[in-house]
Amino acid sequence: MATSNKIAIVTGAGSGVGKAASLALLKAGYSVAMAGRRKDVLEQAAKDSGAGARALAVPTDVADPQSVKALFAKTRQTFGRVDVLFNNAGVNAPGVPLEELTLEQWKNVVDINLTGMFLCIQEAFRTMKDQDPRGGRIINNGSISAHAPRPNSMPYTSTKHGVTGLTKSASLDGRKYDIACSQIDIGNALTEMAAKMTKGVPQANLEIKVEPTIDVNRVGEAVLYMAQQPLDVNVQFMTIMATKMPFVGRG
Numbered sequence: 001m002a003t004s005n006k007i008a009i010v011t012g013a014g015s016g017v018g019k020a021a022s023l024a025l026l027k028a029g030y031s032v033a034m035a036g037r038r039k040d041v042l043e044q045a046a047k048d049s050g051a052g053a054r055a056l057a058v059p060t061d062v063a064d065p066q067s068v069k070a071l072f073a074k075t076r077q078t079f080g081r082v083d084v085l086f087n088n089a090g091v092n093a094p095g096v097p098l099e100e101l102t103l104e105q106w107k108n109v110v111d112i113n114l115t116g117m118f119l120c121i122q123e124a125f126r127t128m129k130d131q132d133p134r135g136g137r138i139i140n141n142g143s144i145s146a147h148a149p150r151p152n153s154m155p156y157t158s159t160k161h162g163v164t165g166l167t168k169s170a171s172l173d174g175r176k177y178d179i180a181c182s183q184i185d186i187g188n189a190l191t192e193m194a195a196k197m198t199k200g201v202p203q204a205n206l207e208i209k210v211e212p213t214i215d216v217n218r219v220g221e222a223v224l225y226m227a228q229q230p231l232d233v234n235v236q237f238m239t240i241m242a243t244k245m246p247f248v249g250r251g
Contacts, residue, residue, distance in 0.1 A: 007079040008227065009033045009071065011062055011120060012089035014041035016191035017141065020220030021086050026051040028224055033075040035060035036089070062089045062116030072123045081131045084227045085124045087117045088141040092193065093155040095202075106155050113159035114166075121170050121181075128179050135178025135231050139223060140167045144187040144239070144247055151202045171236065180234040182226055187241025189216040203246060212242040 008025050012018035013034035022032050022045065031054040036042045039059040046055035058074050061067040075082055090113045093105045121138055128136035142163045149157040163183065170181035188197055190213040197211040219240055226235045241247060 005029060005031075006083035006227075007031050007033075007075065007081055008084035008086065009035060009075055009082055009120075009124075010086045010088060011035045011060065011116075012141075014038050014045050016193060017186060017189055017216060017219050017223075018086070018088040019045045020189075020216045021088065021223040022055070022220075023049055024217070024220035024224040025084070025086075025227065026055055028228070030054070030084070030227075031079045032056065033058050033071065033078070035062070035071050037061055062120055063111040065119055068116075068119045068123050072127050076127065082124060082127045083136050085120060085136070085138045086141070086223055086227070087120050087138060089113075089116055090141060090143075090156075090159075092153075095150075095152040097152060098154045101155065109155035109159055113156070114162045117163060117166055121166060125170075125174065125177065125179060128174075129177040135180075137227060137229075137231065138170060138174070138179065138181040139226050140170075140181070140183045142167070142183040142185040142237075144185055144241060144245075146183070146185055148247065151204065151206070167237075171234070178231055180229075180231050182235050183237050184219075184223060184226065185237065185239045185241075186219055187239065187247055188213045188245045189219045189240075190214065191216050209246075211246065212244045214240075214242045 008030045010022045013022045014036040022034050025032050026049045033056045035058050042057035046057045049055045058071050060071045093109050143160045145157045145160040146164050167183040200208040200210050222240045
Protein backbone atom coordinates (compact mmCIF):
# COMPACT_ATOMS: atom_id res chain seq x y z
CA MET A 1 0.00 0.00 0.00
CA ALA A 2 1.43 3.37 -1.02
CA THR A 3 2.44 5.56 1.92
CA SER A 4 4.57 8.23 0.26
CA ASN A 5 4.80 10.49 -2.76
CA LYS A 6 8.45 11.35 -2.16
CA ILE A 7 11.33 11.08 -4.63
CA ALA A 8 14.43 8.93 -4.12
CA ILE A 9 17.65 8.26 -5.99
CA VAL A 10 19.30 4.86 -5.48
CA THR A 11 22.76 4.17 -6.88
CA GLY A 12 23.86 0.64 -7.68
CA ALA A 13 20.16 -0.08 -8.15
CA GLY A 14 20.31 -2.82 -10.77
CA SER A 15 20.99 -5.68 -8.39
CA GLY A 16 21.66 -6.69 -4.80
CA VAL A 17 21.09 -4.22 -1.98
CA GLY A 18 20.34 -1.35 -4.36
CA LYS A 19 17.61 -3.26 -6.16
CA ALA A 20 16.10 -4.44 -2.86
CA ALA A 21 16.05 -0.89 -1.50
CA SER A 22 14.55 0.45 -4.73
CA LEU A 23 11.76 -2.14 -4.63
CA ALA A 24 11.02 -1.39 -0.96
CA LEU A 25 10.82 2.35 -1.65
CA LEU A 26 8.65 1.85 -4.73
CA LYS A 27 6.32 -0.45 -2.82
CA ALA A 28 5.90 2.29 -0.21
CA GLY A 29 4.88 4.80 -2.88
CA TYR A 30 8.16 6.56 -3.59
CA SER A 31 9.19 7.48 -7.10
CA VAL A 32 12.74 6.17 -7.59
CA ALA A 33 15.50 7.08 -10.01
CA MET A 34 17.40 3.81 -10.27
CA ALA A 35 21.03 4.51 -11.16
CA GLY A 36 23.75 2.09 -12.23
CA ARG A 37 26.24 1.34 -14.97
CA ARG A 38 24.35 -1.48 -16.72
CA LYS A 39 21.43 -0.06 -18.70
CA ASP A 40 19.79 -3.41 -19.48
CA VAL A 41 19.95 -4.61 -15.87
CA LEU A 42 18.53 -1.31 -14.60
CA GLU A 43 15.66 -1.37 -17.04
CA GLN A 44 14.83 -4.94 -16.11
CA ALA A 45 14.89 -4.08 -12.38
CA ALA A 46 12.58 -1.13 -13.00
CA LYS A 47 10.24 -3.37 -14.99
CA ASP A 48 10.32 -6.03 -12.26
CA SER A 49 9.08 -3.48 -9.74
CA GLY A 50 5.71 -3.13 -11.46
CA ALA A 51 5.78 0.56 -10.49
CA GLY A 52 5.42 1.92 -14.00
CA ALA A 53 6.53 5.52 -14.46
CA ARG A 54 7.53 5.81 -10.78
CA ALA A 55 10.61 3.66 -11.55
CA LEU A 56 13.09 5.57 -13.71
CA ALA A 57 16.20 3.79 -14.98
CA VAL A 58 19.14 6.22 -15.34
CA PRO A 59 22.46 4.72 -16.53
CA THR A 60 25.11 6.38 -14.37
CA ASP A 61 28.80 6.12 -13.56
CA VAL A 62 29.13 7.57 -10.06
CA ALA A 63 32.89 8.07 -10.54
CA ASP A 64 32.16 10.56 -13.36
CA PRO A 65 31.12 14.04 -12.09
CA GLN A 66 29.18 14.83 -15.27
CA SER A 67 27.30 11.53 -15.08
CA VAL A 68 26.30 12.28 -11.48
CA LYS A 69 25.13 15.78 -12.44
CA ALA A 70 23.07 14.27 -15.26
CA LEU A 71 21.49 11.76 -12.85
CA PHE A 72 20.27 14.49 -10.52
CA ALA A 73 19.17 16.71 -13.41
CA LYS A 74 17.15 13.86 -14.95
CA THR A 75 15.54 13.10 -11.58
CA ARG A 76 14.57 16.73 -11.02
CA GLN A 77 13.31 17.05 -14.59
CA THR A 78 11.16 13.90 -14.24
CA PHE A 79 9.95 14.10 -10.64
CA GLY A 80 10.58 17.71 -9.57
CA ARG A 81 12.84 17.22 -6.54
CA VAL A 82 14.99 14.76 -4.55
CA ASP A 83 13.92 13.76 -1.03
CA VAL A 84 16.19 10.76 -0.47
CA LEU A 85 19.56 9.61 -1.80
CA PHE A 86 20.59 6.02 -1.04
CA ASN A 87 24.30 6.18 -1.81
CA ASN A 88 24.85 2.49 -2.42
CA ALA A 89 27.07 1.92 -5.48
CA GLY A 90 30.25 0.05 -4.63
CA VAL A 91 32.80 -2.44 -5.92
CA ASN A 92 35.49 -4.69 -4.48
CA ALA A 93 38.99 -5.58 -5.58
CA PRO A 94 40.26 -9.14 -6.04
CA GLY A 95 40.96 -10.80 -2.69
CA VAL A 96 44.69 -11.07 -3.22
CA PRO A 97 47.55 -10.24 -0.82
CA LEU A 98 47.93 -6.46 -0.64
CA GLU A 99 51.46 -6.60 -2.01
CA GLU A 100 50.01 -8.06 -5.23
CA LEU A 101 47.34 -5.39 -5.75
CA THR A 102 47.84 -3.10 -8.72
CA LEU A 103 47.46 0.65 -8.48
CA GLU A 104 44.64 0.41 -11.03
CA GLN A 105 42.72 -2.05 -8.80
CA TRP A 106 43.17 0.26 -5.81
CA LYS A 107 42.10 3.37 -7.71
CA ASN A 108 39.02 1.69 -9.19
CA VAL A 109 37.67 0.91 -5.72
CA VAL A 110 38.53 4.38 -4.38
CA ASP A 111 37.02 6.13 -7.42
CA ILE A 112 33.66 4.35 -7.06
CA ASN A 113 33.30 3.66 -3.35
CA LEU A 114 34.69 6.92 -1.98
CA THR A 115 34.92 9.58 -4.68
CA GLY A 116 31.67 8.42 -6.27
CA MET A 117 29.89 8.63 -2.94
CA PHE A 118 31.32 12.12 -2.35
CA LEU A 119 30.15 13.31 -5.78
CA CYS A 120 26.61 12.05 -5.10
CA ILE A 121 26.55 13.69 -1.66
CA GLN A 122 27.76 16.97 -3.14
CA GLU A 123 25.12 16.96 -5.87
CA ALA A 124 22.43 16.00 -3.33
CA PHE A 125 23.43 19.00 -1.19
CA ARG A 126 23.22 21.30 -4.20
CA THR A 127 19.76 19.99 -5.00
CA MET A 128 18.28 19.67 -1.50
CA LYS A 129 19.38 23.06 -0.15
CA ASP A 130 17.63 24.94 -2.99
CA GLN A 131 14.37 23.01 -3.35
CA ASP A 132 11.06 23.93 -1.70
CA PRO A 133 10.39 22.55 0.82
CA ARG A 134 14.08 22.55 1.60
CA GLY A 135 16.13 19.58 2.74
CA GLY A 136 16.25 15.83 2.35
CA ARG A 137 17.93 12.67 3.53
CA ILE A 138 21.14 10.93 2.46
CA ILE A 139 21.75 7.29 3.46
CA ASN A 140 25.25 5.97 2.80
CA ASN A 141 25.99 2.25 2.49
CA GLY A 142 28.88 1.65 4.85
CA SER A 143 29.32 -2.07 5.54
CA ILE A 144 30.60 -4.19 8.38
CA SER A 145 33.91 -3.38 6.65
CA ALA A 146 33.50 0.19 7.94
CA HIS A 147 34.31 -1.33 11.34
CA ALA A 148 36.41 -4.45 10.80
CA PRO A 149 38.37 -5.82 7.81
CA ARG A 150 38.36 -9.22 6.23
CA PRO A 151 41.66 -10.75 5.09
CA ASN A 152 43.01 -9.26 1.85
CA SER A 153 40.47 -6.43 1.71
CA MET A 154 42.52 -3.23 2.02
CA PRO A 155 40.91 -1.20 -0.82
CA TYR A 156 37.33 -2.06 0.19
CA THR A 157 37.93 -1.69 3.92
CA SER A 158 39.76 1.62 3.52
CA THR A 159 36.99 3.12 1.43
CA LYS A 160 34.28 1.89 3.77
CA HIS A 161 36.09 3.44 6.73
CA GLY A 162 36.18 6.59 4.60
CA VAL A 163 32.42 6.39 4.09
CA THR A 164 32.01 6.89 7.84
CA GLY A 165 33.96 10.14 7.54
CA LEU A 166 31.76 11.23 4.67
CA THR A 167 28.65 10.39 6.69
CA LYS A 168 29.74 12.29 9.79
CA SER A 169 30.86 15.34 7.81
CA ALA A 170 27.69 15.43 5.69
CA SER A 171 25.55 14.96 8.79
CA LEU A 172 27.18 18.00 10.37
CA ASP A 173 27.35 20.18 7.25
CA GLY A 174 23.78 19.32 6.27
CA ARG A 175 22.18 20.68 9.42
CA LYS A 176 21.96 24.25 8.12
CA TYR A 177 20.09 22.99 5.04
CA ASP A 178 17.75 20.53 6.81
CA ILE A 179 19.66 17.63 5.25
CA ALA A 180 19.96 14.52 7.42
CA CYS A 181 22.75 12.05 6.64
CA SER A 182 23.04 8.53 7.99
CA GLN A 183 24.87 5.26 7.38
CA ILE A 184 23.69 1.67 7.13
CA ASP A 185 26.26 -1.05 7.77
CA ILE A 186 25.25 -4.36 6.23
CA GLY A 187 26.63 -7.75 7.15
CA ASN A 188 26.22 -10.80 4.89
CA ALA A 189 23.09 -9.89 2.96
CA LEU A 190 22.68 -12.62 0.36
CA THR A 191 23.57 -10.86 -2.91
CA GLU A 192 25.74 -11.82 -5.86
CA MET A 193 28.69 -10.21 -4.06
CA ALA A 194 28.05 -12.16 -0.84
CA ALA A 195 27.12 -15.52 -2.39
CA LYS A 196 30.63 -16.80 -1.67
CA MET A 197 29.79 -16.69 2.06
CA THR A 198 27.67 -19.81 1.61
CA LYS A 199 30.67 -21.74 0.29
CA GLY A 200 33.28 -20.64 2.80
CA VAL A 201 35.44 -17.52 3.11
CA PRO A 202 38.75 -16.77 4.88
CA GLN A 203 38.52 -15.86 8.55
CA ALA A 204 40.86 -13.75 10.67
CA ASN A 205 42.62 -16.92 11.87
CA LEU A 206 43.09 -17.99 8.22
CA GLU A 207 40.55 -20.81 8.44
CA ILE A 208 37.90 -21.12 5.71
CA LYS A 209 34.36 -21.15 7.08
CA VAL A 210 30.82 -20.91 5.77
CA GLU A 211 29.04 -17.85 7.17
CA PRO A 212 25.33 -17.26 7.71
CA THR A 213 23.53 -14.79 5.46
CA ILE A 214 20.28 -12.83 5.55
CA ASP A 215 17.58 -12.12 2.96
CA VAL A 216 18.57 -8.95 1.11
CA ASN A 217 14.94 -7.77 1.27
CA ARG A 218 15.37 -7.26 5.02
CA VAL A 219 18.02 -4.69 4.13
CA GLY A 220 15.66 -2.97 1.70
CA GLU A 221 13.10 -2.68 4.49
CA ALA A 222 15.75 -1.20 6.80
CA VAL A 223 16.65 1.46 4.23
CA LEU A 224 12.96 2.28 3.87
CA TYR A 225 12.64 2.64 7.66
CA MET A 226 15.52 5.12 7.72
CA ALA A 227 14.14 7.02 4.72
CA GLN A 228 10.68 7.41 6.23
CA GLN A 229 11.78 9.26 9.37
CA PRO A 230 10.86 12.95 9.53
CA LEU A 231 13.82 15.26 8.94
CA ASP A 232 14.07 16.17 12.62
CA VAL A 233 14.90 12.50 13.32
CA ASN A 234 18.03 10.71 12.11
CA VAL A 235 19.05 7.07 12.42
CA GLN A 236 22.71 8.11 12.48
CA PHE A 237 24.11 4.57 12.21
CA MET A 238 22.32 1.27 11.72
CA THR A 239 23.94 -2.17 11.60
CA ILE A 240 21.87 -4.94 10.05
CA MET A 241 23.55 -8.32 9.87
CA ALA A 242 23.21 -12.05 10.08
CA THR A 243 22.85 -12.66 13.82
CA LYS A 244 25.50 -15.37 13.94
CA MET A 245 28.08 -13.95 11.52
CA PRO A 246 31.61 -13.38 12.85
CA PHE A 247 31.62 -9.73 13.84
CA VAL A 248 30.84 -9.32 17.52
CA GLY A 249 33.50 -11.03 19.62
CA ARG A 250 36.97 -12.32 18.75
CA GLY A 251 38.22 -14.91 16.26
